[in-house]
Amino acid sequence: MDSPKLSKSPIPSASASASASISSSSSPVQESPFSNYISSLSPIKHDKAPHVAQGFVGLSSPPLVFTSPRINTLGRPQSSSVKMSQKGVGDKKIINESCILERSVTESQEGLVTDIKNEDNKDDVAVQLGSSSECVDEYLADPVETDCAKSAYSVKLKLKQSNNVLQSSVNGLLDLKNIKFGRKNNVGREVDAAQFLSGRSEESIERKLTSDEKLLKIEDEQGSAQGISDGFQKFDSDRFDLSSKEKECKNFGPQKDGHGDGCSNFLQQLPGSLPGVQSYEGFAKNIGGDADAPVHSMTHEASELQRSMSRRCLQFGEAQPEATAACSISTNRANNIISSTSLATNSETESLSSSRLDLSAKSRTRQLVNLSQLAMNMSPQCYGKSSLTVLKPSGIGLHLNSIVNAISMGQGGTASMKVAQAIKSTSTTSCQSTENIDNGSDAFEKVSTPQGALEQKVFTIAGSASESLFAEESVEFHMTPNTKRKFSSEDGDRNDILSSGPLMCFYRKKLSNNTDGDCCKRCNCKKTKCLKLYCDCFAAGIYCAEPCSCQGCFNRPEYEETVLETRKQIESRNPLAFAPKIVQPVTEFPLSNREDGNRKTPSSARHKRGCNCKRSMCLKKYCECYQANVGCSIGCRCEGCKNVYGKEEDYCVTKEMVNRSGEISESRVAAKPKKEIFHSELCDPYHLTPLTPSVQCSDHGKNASISRLFSRRCLPSPESDLTVLSYAKSPRSPRTSDSNDILLETSKGNLDIDSFCEGISYNNAVALADEFHCTPLPNHPSVIIGSPSSKARELTSLSRVQLDPRSRSLTPGGSLHWHSSPIMPMSPLNDNKKLQGLDSADGGLYDILEDDMPEILKDTSMPIKPVKAGSPNGKRVSPPHNLHQLGSSSSGPLRSGRKFILKAVPSFPPLTPCIDAKGSSNQSRNNFQENRSND
DNA sequence: GAGTTTGAAACT
DNA sequence: CAGTTTCAAACTC
Structure with a gap:
């Protein structure tokens, strides 16, 4: 696998710093606020722990990854927190950069619903490096942050199909506010945004770990509440921007409108987003069938889900519209695949619905949101600590983890199957969100462009989505195996991504976690300098760390170049040398x-x-x-x-x-x-x-x-x-x-x-x-x-x-x-x-x-x-x-x-x-x- | 903890 | 490609 290469290319300069931070794989994690939590998570737990929890845990696990260096964390976690605070403040910059509109139209519903989100990433954007790697990182990171922050900060506008974009946007914003407020009231919980921000990550993680729906709901609610509050604060300032964006979005409108469901169509166009949206819609519909009264709200939520997904995408797009292109396609594909598959399958959705029929659509959406939030939280923990944190992996890893966990869980027992499936679906949705983000970014770019371009883009996306299926499989495969080393990926890109550091670590841990805790194992190389496959660390695509007893180890961030070169050499001999051994x-x-x-x-x-x-x-x-x-x-x-x-x-x-x-x-x-x-x-x-x-x-x-x-x-x-x-x-x-x-x-x-x-x-x-x-x-x-x-x-x-x-x-x-x-x-x-x-x-x-x-x-x-x-x-x-x-x-x-x-x-x-x-x-x-x- | 065994990785 | 060597982990004591 070329993972090293990829990592390298993306973040050449960052590698040194990143490597340094990464080198002490354990340290970063430990340092992070969540490190304790993460550290507490044992691989074994993953297996046993709820899917969600596992998934997250897994994410946290991969501190030592070659890739990690590439990804520049840039203090993501910090940035997120900062962003959060900033959001509360409502920086103009944020407004300028962050505003993203997503437009989903549900025929059944009133008309066009526009979700406008302010991206928190403004800071990130400023920080964003020109390098693709950064873009990728941010891209990845964004999803997490976006998920967390977005839910909190995103402002949803419900727009009637009015000719005036601005008016519609404004109205929509108002409507959304009302809706959200209503939610809050219904929920009866008003969450302090600051508190939520500060304590959210841990709480969300724990909650997620518990995989308790209620918790999830709570979080979602909190997040929504915050988002509402934040959104309100920003709303006014953002309106103008939104209007402009809405215009862009309108370009999509015709296509959407052309189809029965504007949203669905749009989503469909976006391979990643579609499945999820459709599934959600279907879910909502199903629910609605059960209870008419809830239906409307359900649809609302469903639309919200879609929005959230789209939002994520959009946010990404906004935050890093260009980044999307650069953003690892493979990762996106993988994510898309996963998400698409999971989402695509009604069965899963159904399973979710079945498991959670009790829950209102909100809860589901919220769950998704929560999952995403968890992912976000996790990512910071895992990667965020080090400045070099790898956002991308986190996002991906999260998805994978979640999936894997879900899977493992499901297998564990039939009784838990439904739950596991539900988790899976949720996880998948989260994944989708990530994908959507990617896709969304692409879509977003297109949006700005004429419709024709948009369509093309969509088409392209669809194609990529199809491809992503393959990637997905590979990804999953990699994920599923318990083996420590395994991450085989058939495709170079996929392999790169997968094999490359964080993911590799993640997978491994996941895999290893199930049984042993081997993830913590470290090498004891004496003669190979940890630059040969004899070294488990090296073979796994991770840097040696403190636990290692190796001598003269070169498998460290400081020697990233050496490591990469060595890897290349080995790969040249055996392209699958770093591929997961176990499929x-x-x-x-x-x-x-x-x-x-x-x-x-x-x-x-x-x-x-x-x-x-x-x-x-x-x-x-x-x-x-x-x-x-x-x-x-x-x-x-x-x-x-x-x-x-x-x-x-x-x-x-x-x-x-x-x-x-x-x-x-x-x-x-x-x-x-x-x-x-x-x-x-x-x-x-x-x-x-x-x-x-x-x-x-x-x-x-x-x-x-x-x-x-x-x-x-x-x-x-x-x-x-x-x-x-x-x-x-x-x-x-x-x-x-x-x-x-x-x-x-x-x-x-x-x-x-x-x-x-x-x-x-x-x-x-x-x-x-x-x-x-x-x-x-x-x-x-x-x-x-x-x-x-x-x-x-x-x-x-x-x-x-x-x-x-x-x-x-x-x-x-x-x-x-x-x-x-x-x-x-x-x-x-x-x-x-x-x-x-x-x-x-x-x-x-x-x-x-x-x-x-x-x-x-x-x-x-x-x-x-x-x-x-x-x-x-x-x-x-x-x-x-x-x-x-x-x-x-x-x-x-x-x-x-x-x-x-x-x-x-x-x-x-x-x-x-x-x-x-x-x-x-x-x-x-x-x-x-x-x-x-x-x- | 040292020594042995084992099998993969690397080498020829 | 097969055989050998090297290596580090796994295992035994």
Whole structure:
């Protein structure tokens, strides 16, 4: 990843100072007012903590990042506070720079609603550096600040469609004021802006952490109150500016008006903003359907949400209209993707609504706002401390964190799923807000320009949005994996961003947090000067810090250039050297909704390259897969692997078995249970679960055929203890799965994964899997992906290919392809979901998978053959003895199952099934063999 | 805490 | 690409 480069380029000069500040990664955080809070947050907590909280925590975590230097914090946090105070004062400068208008028109509603915001960034603007990096930083930072400050300061104007812009603006302002006041009164809380500003960050964070809606509401209210007060103060002064801006906005108006919903149209034009807005609107509408009275207010709020989002964008645009262009597209894309997906999917929105139906639309909006605020708060804490704080990362990180957290949470238990989803959606919205900001900036720029230009811009944005989807996937993948290092990004930009410092740290922490607290781990390099991949810090893209015991360390901000150069060199050798080693699968859809709440599915994160363990059996931390809580996969060349999901499943199963009966010993003994399980489960469709551990076994696709069979058939029911064990056992699954789920959901749209999975049914699951494998996949994403992987792998058995759904997921487009392809995706998904749902998201896997995919596709078309003996990894590949039987048996059902799947999930991305099948199949096969031998 | 083991990274 | 060396983490005592 080029992250270093990016970081560098953006903030060349700042690097030194930034690096200095960053160098003591811990120090900045500690120093920051929130540092204590952040420090208190442990990675472990993240996992356990509410999604929101985690997300935030994660944000705070990445003090040491290469990127951090790039981003100039410029005392963001301080600036924010200052801004806040200034806002209260109502500086003219602020007025001049800050005023931004957003215009959203809701047909149903009276007319045009204009949100005018004053940006707080005036100071920032003045401070803004010409460098793109700064712009980016600010851009990023702005979102946070904007979120916090905006909510507080933004002034909303409700404009009737009056010809006179000025009048309309004024009227709108008045209306908004009234509205807000009404809100306040309704809320019954008047918040002192100063207090809010001073104490808000912590409070908001805590509240968010608690993820209590009430708290969120309160904050929102407070923020709104402040915003109102502030807005009023500024309002008068800003009016003129607003009017001018409104004019600009009007340019958009025609387009908007052209469509039923001016706002929606506008938002649609802005890829990032649209989804969120639409979702919100839909949400509001839904709510309205429930209660008419609230509807109006709801719509109002919805519009407000939209506004807020748009505002953010606008603010950004205003603050740094140009910056937007420079502003990292990749980041924006990523954010957009995330937000878009989450938002786009009605399911999530619905989930939110369902979870929060009680809550008024306000609360939701507020939540969003709060989230954004949290992000803001977090960012300052994390980055703000140092002058160099990286705003960008914070924003991004926040989103990611929030998502990840949400995901992890969701996976944790079905019961919490809804909540998690809600959180996700909220988080996504926050993300969107960020994106929107970016988009908004773009849009904003365009706004000023003639409509034609605007349209073009919008179009461009849309295109970028589409692209962002890919980025998003990659991002999510990166995020999801628990592994410390992982941040693989397929695309250079994305990789850069992701891999680059703050994000990297963030991700890592996130990942690592889930399980261990490894995030705090530091290197102990003695000879490499922390400039080689031996150094975990260096490999993770972060600077060494105090905790490190390294000697002669050059991985410090002071040596940024050296570090970057070294990184470049390493990357030149291996472009993916700094990519996340572990990729998280996209799938695991089923997890969330299972009746049991047992989502057992393990996460299917995978190690990109796979381990090469010889003696540790992949059961010790020597094994990267194991260390990353990832099951060994096809890519692994390990010997005697017992790790994994796949194996782990066995392992887990065995443990379970042992626990239950106490008869079976740990380790492979499980094999036996597996068999039993397989048979029983095979027979019992109900047991089929997407992620059965058994499936994932560590054969790594060597024994494709066998694995396949197993995977298909062995899928343990979600309810089954095995699944539960595996799930409980491995922390990993939860994390990855969540992210994946999100992606899937988003991609799907409103599709209900659970229902889908169920619909697919365990009955057909096996058959589907078989069929899927057997049937050619013309559209198989894997093909598209086609990467340069080793051909040996390609040659490897079909089973592998079939098993590896991840390849599909691997490529950013993979999921898309799947989605696009009616047939393939569905079956795979089913498989994935039911089997594991692992890999679609696996970035690391992508490489391998991608390579394999093409052949796989070909192979898949072919009937299930005994897989080639040789595994891609060269691991032992024994012909699947049982495969034939299994395959034969399964084949029958497959066809029917496939049809079914197609119907049920046309748009779903296929994911894990193949992969899981592979890995699991191999291991399962091995296990079987072993068991046999044992027997 | 020292020594050993382990496997990835780097090198040839 | 395979084999070897180097390295640091993980592990053991």
